[in-house]
Amino acid sequence: MGNYINSYNRWRKVNEKMVGAEQAVNIAKSHGIKLKPYSANNPKPVKHLDKFPNGAPELVSAVSTHGSANFESDLIDIVDKIQDETKIKLNITGGDDHFHRGRGSRHTSGQAIDFVVDGTASNDAQSKIEYEVVNIMKSGKYPHLGMINEYKNPSGHATAGHFHLSVGTSTEYSYFHFVKDANGKTLTGKGQDFDNKILALGGNAGSGKIYQGGDLDTVSVTANTPYISDDTQITGTTDTYSSNNIEQMKTF
Numbered sequence: 001m002g003n004y005i006n007s008y009n010r011w012r013k014v015n016e017k018m019v020g021a022e023q024a025v026n027i028a029k030s031h032g033i034k035l036k037p038y039s040a041n042n043p044k045p046v047k048h049l050d051k052f053p054n055g056a057p058e059l060v061s062a063v064s065t066h067g068s069a070n071f072e073s074d075l076i077d078i079v080d081k082i083q084d085e086t087k088i089k090l091n092i093t094g095g096d097d098h099f100h101r102g103r104g105s106r107h108t109s110g111q112a113i114d115f116v117v118d119g120t121a122s123n124d125a126q127s128k129i130e131y132e133v134v135n136i137m138k139s140g141k142y143p144h145l146g147m148i149n150e151y152k153n154p155s156g157h158a159t160a161g162h163f164h165l166s167v168g169t170s171t172e173y174s175y176f177h178f179v180k181d182a183n184g185k186t187l188t189g190k191g192q193d194f195d196n197k198i199l200a201l202g203g204n205a206g207s208g209k210i211y212q213g214g215d216l217d218t219v220s221v222t223a224n225t226p227y228i229s230d231d232t233q234i235t236g237t238t239d240t241y242s243s244n245n246i247e248q249m250k251t252f
């Protein structure tokens, strides 16, 4: 019984925060988050030219080609939180965008967002972002939050990276490079298995305290050993990203 109610409330919570394309853009702008503009790789925008004469930002660019786009505003709030806590300027490069439409990922339902470090995504920057996301997961405020560090994800093509965040009725496959699980292993997994790993790190997710809110933990970036040299700098600029659709394709 309790589990049933919890599941129902989680579903409601996720879906009650859906907003339209214009509102999603306004929320991001109000937070001072950079938005990648409509990609030159997309078809000429044909819809909602009154609101977005040059095409909507990639956050919701599907509205300019498909006529509608709704987005989970929690994801924008999470990017804002990451930016505020890490002091690292971020740039949202994808959401319910034209490219992801028809590819069957959570992007097409407005439940996934892609962002890059605005500038050089050093290991230090990536690590700080990962630790902040784990803190947000541990808070339990956003159930079934998943994240993939696509800068470091060993699968797929070696191209420009980004971070992929998603929500939904279960936690999507997640991969962290710098944060380790309670056993010192790579923090990765999906669904309840991943939720349990966050619990083991001291989180509230799945503990029944999800709706009690409360302050998030203080960000603490502890020493960790990256798999590659700290000297290696990985860039994730908007331009590189927008010119490489293959990179977007491998993220679901």
Ligand SMILES: [Zn+2]
Binding pocket: 094, 107, 112, 113, 114, 163, 164, 165, 251, 252
């Ligand atoms: Zn993505």
